[in-house]
Amino acid sequence: MTAILEVRALVKQFPGTRAVDGLDLAIEEGICFGLLGPNGAGKTTTIEIIEGITRASSGEVLYKGDPQGQAFKEEAGIQFQSTALQDFQTVRETLEMFGALYPGGMDVEELVDLCALGGFLDQDARKVSGGQRQRLLLAIALVNDPDIIFLDEPTTGLDPQARRNFWELIERIKARRKTILLTTHYMEEAYRLCDEIAIMDHGRIIAQGTPRALLKQHFDDSILELPAAEVAGKLENFPFTVYEEERGKVAISTGDVNAAVAALLQRDVSLGDLEIRARTLEDLFLELTGKELRA
Amino acid sequence: MKARLALRFRRFLAIFNARNREFLRDRSTLGWNIILPVVLVVGLGFIFSSSDKPMFKVAVVHQAESIEAIDLDFLDTRYVQFFSVPDVESQMPKVARHQVDMLLDLSDPRSPHYWINDTSPRGYVLEKMLPEGNYQREIVTGREVRYVDWLVPGVLGMNMMFSCLFGVGYVIVRYRKSGFLKRLNATPLAAIEFLAAQIVSRLWLVMAITIAVFVGTDLFLDFMMNGSWLLLLLITVLGAISMIALGLMLAARVTSEELAGGLLNLVTWPMMILSGVWFSLEGTPQIVQWASVLFPLTHMLDGARAVMIDGAGIVDVFDHLLILLAMTVAFLVIGAMSFRWKED
Numbered sequence: 001m002t003a004i005l006e007v008r009a010l011v012k013q014f015p016g017t018r019a020v021d022g023l024d025l026a027i028e029e030g031i032c033f034g035l036l037g038p039n040g041a042g043k044t045t046t047i048e049i050i051e052g053i054t055r056a057s058s059g060e061v062l063y064k065g066d067p068q069g070q071a072f073k074e075e076a077g078i079q080f081q082s083t084a085l086q087d088f089q090t091v092r093e094t095l096e097m098f099g100a101l102y103p104g105g106m107d108v109e110e111l112v113d114l115c116a117l118g119g120f121l122d123q124d125a126r127k128v129s130g131g132q133r134q135r136l137l138l139a140i141a142l143v144n145d146p147d148i149i150f151l152d153e154p155t156t157g158l159d160p161q162a163r164r165n166f167w168e169l170i171e172r173i174k175a176r177r178k179t180i181l182l183t184t185h186y187m188e189e190a191y192r193l194c195d196e197i198a199i200m201d202h203g204r205i206i207a208q209g210t211p212r213a214l215l216k217q218h219f220d221d222s223i224l225e226l227p228a229a230e231v232a233g234k235l236e237n238f239p240f241t242v243y244e245e246e247r248g249k250v251a252i253s254t255g256d257v258n259a260a261v262a263a264l265l266q267r268d269v270s271l272g273d274l275e276i277r278a279r280t281l282e283d284l285f286l287e288l289t290g291k292e293l294r295a
Numbered sequence: 296m297k298a299r300l301a302l303r304f305r306r307f308l309a310i311f312n313a314r315n316r317e318f319l320r321d322r323s324t325l326g327w328n329i330i331l332p333v334v335l336v337v338g339l340g341f342i343f344s345s346s347d348k349p350m351f352k353v354a355v356v357h358q359a360e361s362i363e364a365i366d367l368d369f370l371d372t373r374y375v376q377f378f379s380v381p382d383v384e385s386q387m388p389k390v391a392r393h394q395v396d397m398l399l400d401l402s403d404p405r406s407p408h409y410w411i412n413d414t415s416p417r418g419y420v421l422e423k424m425l426p427e428g429n430y431q432r433e434i435v436t437g438r439e440v441r442y443v444d445w446l447v448p449g450v451l452g453m454n455m456m457f458s459c460l461f462g463v464g465y466v467i468v469r470y471r472k473s474g475f476l477k478r479l480n481a482t483p484l485a486a487i488e489f490l491a492a493q494i495v496s497r498l499w500l501v502m503a504i505t506i507a508v509f510v511g512t513d514l515f516l517d518f519m520m521n522g523s524w525l526l527l528l529l530i531t532v533l534g535a536i537s538m539i540a541l542g543l544m545l546a547a548r549v550t551s552e553e554l555a556g557g558l559l560n561l562v563t564w565p566m567m568i569l570s571g572v573w574f575s576l577e578g579t580p581q582i583v584q585w586a587s588v589l590f591p592l593t594h595m596l597d598g599a600r601a602v603m604i605d606g607a608g609i610v611d612v613f614d615h616l617l618i619l620l621a622m623t624v625a626f627l628v629i630g631a632m633s634f635r636w637k638e639d
Contacts, residue, residue, distance in 0.1 A: 051481055052481075053477060053480060053636075053637065073481070078478075078481040080474065080478060082474060083474055083477075083478045084470075084473030084474050084475045084478075085475065085478075086313050086314075086470075086475060087317050087321070088316055088317045088321055089313060089316060093313070093316065096309075097309045097310070097312070097313045098309075098482065100305050100308070100309035101306050101309060101482040101484050102483060103302055103483075
């Protein structure tokens with residue numbers, strides 16, 4: 001596979017802080033690549049340098065083997081974290097305006113169909129709902145039928161239903177073999193959509209790979225969760241690691257679920273509220289960055 | 296090459312149309328842009344045409360160091376503004392048009408002359424106030440320039456100034472602050488295409504509104520027009536472009552709407568006072584007159600009034616045209632070179 005995008009020794013120095021600190025990255029064509037990290041890790045700065053919006057202090061970004069130029073601008077689709085649009089335009093007019101800025105691209109009708117804009121096409125673009133607005137911004141990012149798409153926290157602030165609808169849209173775009181660079185705070189989103197992820201902290205990449213490979217590399221256990229009240233005083237000298245979780249729960253880490261369950265039964269713990277789960281990207285994220293997701 | 300130019304024009308047109316829609320659909324702003332100048336022209340024209348101006352104006356040609364140094368009681372008369380002028384010829388058209396009520400030539404004390412327009416009531420009163428003596432009476436004829444004839448270029452020019460400066464400068468800062476410019480920067484749109492669209496959009500809108508207000512109020516007030524309509528249009532277009540370019544320059548990298556408002560006020564207020572919108576700068580201190588030439592509005596108003604009232608031709612207003620052109624080029628070059636799409 002060839003890399004559509006390569007980032008080499010990227011550095012961005014702001015007064016008093018180094019937002020990106022010698023970052024290297026290669027993104028293969030046709031995959032969805034997730035860039036994860038806590039707030040202030042340098043994700044948005046990195047993505048904006050790649051997009052050509054922010055200038056790097058040093059390092060280089062290569063698109064299809066060449067520095068970003070006019071070809072990149074014409075072939076990239078970008079959705080910022082937050083974008084204001086021109087006032088007093090309908091959704092259709094907004095799409096047509098952005099479409100006219102590119103030499104070619106998708107028809108408005110195709111975009112409407114792909115991003116499910118049909119119900120509010122002639123509404124004032126300022127007056128659509130949060131989910132509709134994100135779909136419109138995605139449609140604008142797709143207006144030039146791009147080879148590579150940048151989505152910076154596209155589902156932040158959406159309700160669960162709107163988020164899931166948005167994921168379905170991204171899956172439809174993935175099916176068209178587009179390359180996607182996605183930043184997100186939602187580990188479930190990254191796990192579902194990304195073929196490969198990189199976790200950033202302090203301007204550097206601290207882990208990279210497929211979600212499954214990363215989980216396998218860092219964890220070999222499962223988690224048993226029980227209400228803290230249920231196990232009070234019953235887990236002294238328990239043979240597996242026990243730690244307290246939020247919302248009044250206790251977690252038990254084990255590589256042998258059967259043995260852990262047997263040990264709990266031996267101590268008269270009721271298993272009515274037992275939950276057994278595999279390790280998630282969220283566990284990995286917390287393990288690597290030591291931070292809450294929204295810290 | 297041809298395809299690239301066509302693409303550039305398509306991008307320009309897309310931004311131009313979007314900006315036009317934004318302006319025309321914002322009913323409150325559009326209404327304000329039309330109603331304000333109509334109210335000012337009609338209201339002020341009515342107020343000042345129904346009552347005489349409180350002061351008599353007498354231009355004096357003399358060889359003394361100052362008017363105060365001349366030993367003549369008449370020159371101490373209260374409520375009369377006496378001011379020095381270098382020669383008789385330049386003032387005669389003003390007496391003809393009632394802009395100066397009397398012209399007094401004391402350069403030869405043995406044979407003083409005075410000129411009045413015998414249809415001017417103020418000229419008649421001043422003549423009665425002249426002391427006995429060997430003053431030679433001269434008559435000048437001509438249609439009176441009403442205050443509204445003089446005022447209309449000022450009010451329309453002021454409205455254009457606000458529309459050009461705030462309608463471009465403030466809007467660009469708002470686009471930058473909201474992140475809309477940053478979004479456009481992520482497309483192939485070039486800065487020059489974006490700026491050209493803003494200039495042309497504002498230019499046609501401001502010209503359309505100004506022409507509509509002028510023609511509409513002219514039906515009722517019958518403004519004086521002694522020169523060429525085409526020349527007046529040329530001066531107005533150049534004046535509008537220079538003020539739009541000034542707005543672009545001021546907004547080139549500002550990211551705060553408060554600062555933009557302050558900067559725009561910093562240039563609009565002095566222009567409103569010092570460019571001769573409301574009153575003539577004749578007789579004001581020399582420093583005020585020097586300061587006034589720094590503003591594009593001064594050149595647009597002086598040129599427009601020269602064409603409308605004095606019937607000036609292109610040669611007479613060539614200096615104003617040239618200065619407006621030079622200002623436009625300078626503002627555009629500085630504005631385009633320092634333009635920023637986003638906050639740093």
